[in-house]
Amino acid sequence: MMRLRVGGVPEHFNLPWRLAIEDGIHPDVEAEWVDFPGGTGAIMEALDQGTIDLATPLTEGAVTAIAGGSAARILGMWVDSPLLWGIHVAASSEAEDVADVASGRFAISRFGSGSELMSRMLARDRGWAIDDDRFVVVKNLDGALAALPAGDAEVFLWNKSMTQPYVDAGAFKRIGVYPTPWPAFCVAARADLVREHGPLLRALWGAAGQRGRALMGDAQLPHLAADRYGLALAEATEWSEQVQWTDPDAPLDAELLRRVTETMQALGRVDREVDPRELVA
DSSP states (O other), X not given: OEEEEXXXXXXXXXXXXXXXXXXXXXXXXXXXXXXXXXXXHHHXXXXXXXXXXXXXXXXXXXXXXXXXXXSEEEEEESBSSOOEEEEEEETTOOOOSGXXXXXXXXEESSTTSHHXXXXXXXXXXXXXXXXXXXXXXXXXXXXXXXXXXXXXXSEEEEEHHHHHHHHHTTXXXXXXXXXXXXXXXXXXXXXXXXHHHHHHHHHHHHHHHHHHHHHTTOTTHHHHHHHHHTOOHHHHHHHXXXXXXXXXXXXXXXXXXXXXXXXXXXXXXXXXXXXXXXXXX
C-alpha cells in the first residue's frame, strides 16, 4: 500500500480532505493529513522538501512559488470561492478604518505567504507605498496575537472566520475585510510524484473534492466546521453559505492562472513573464 501525506492549513476549507482520509480515501493508499499553521509558504516549502506529497495551498502563493522555481505543480482548483481576509489591528489600537493603517507594519506568517501577498494587494489597491521593511514575520496566527498587542506590528491579514473567536474575545479588532479576487485554494503536488503517480493523485483529489461537493448545502456542514475548528455556529453558517468546492472534473482555467501571475508580477513577487502551462501538471 502506498503512503501519501496531504498538507494544508488547519482551516475549515480542508474539512473534506479530513473526512475523506478518515473514511479511507482510496483502497491502495494510506493517506495522512498534515496541518500547516504557518500557511502557504510553509506548505510549498514542504512540497519541495518532500515532507508532503499533495497539498491545498493558496492560489496566489502556489503561483508565486512555482514561478520562483518550486518543483511543485498545480493539478487544479480546490475551491471556486474566494477567501475573505480579515484586516486586524490590536484591540487597543486607535485605528477604526483601513485608511488608518496606511503607514503601519504588516504581520505576516512568512514571505511568500498569502498574508504577505494579500497585504501587498491591499496596499496596491489603496495606493500605499510598501517595501519589505513594512513586513514583520510572525510565523502564524499565534505569532500575530503576540506581535500586535506588543506593538511589533500594526496590522494583520488572516482568514476572517479563523480570527473571529479572537475578535469576539477582544484580542483583535477587525477594521475591514478583503476578499481574494480569484478562487482561494488550489491543489498542488510534487512534480516527480505527478509524473510517477498522476492518476492516483487525481483519484485522491477527486475523492476529496466530491466529498466537498456533497457537503455543499448539507445542513450539517456548519456544525461540522464549528465543532472541528472552534468556530461560532453563526460564523460557520455564514461561511458554509459562501464556500464552493470545485468539481474535480472541471478543466483548469488557464486565464485564471494568467491573471494571478500577472498580478503577482505587478506586485514584484514574480520577476518574469510566466506561461500558465509552466505552473500546471
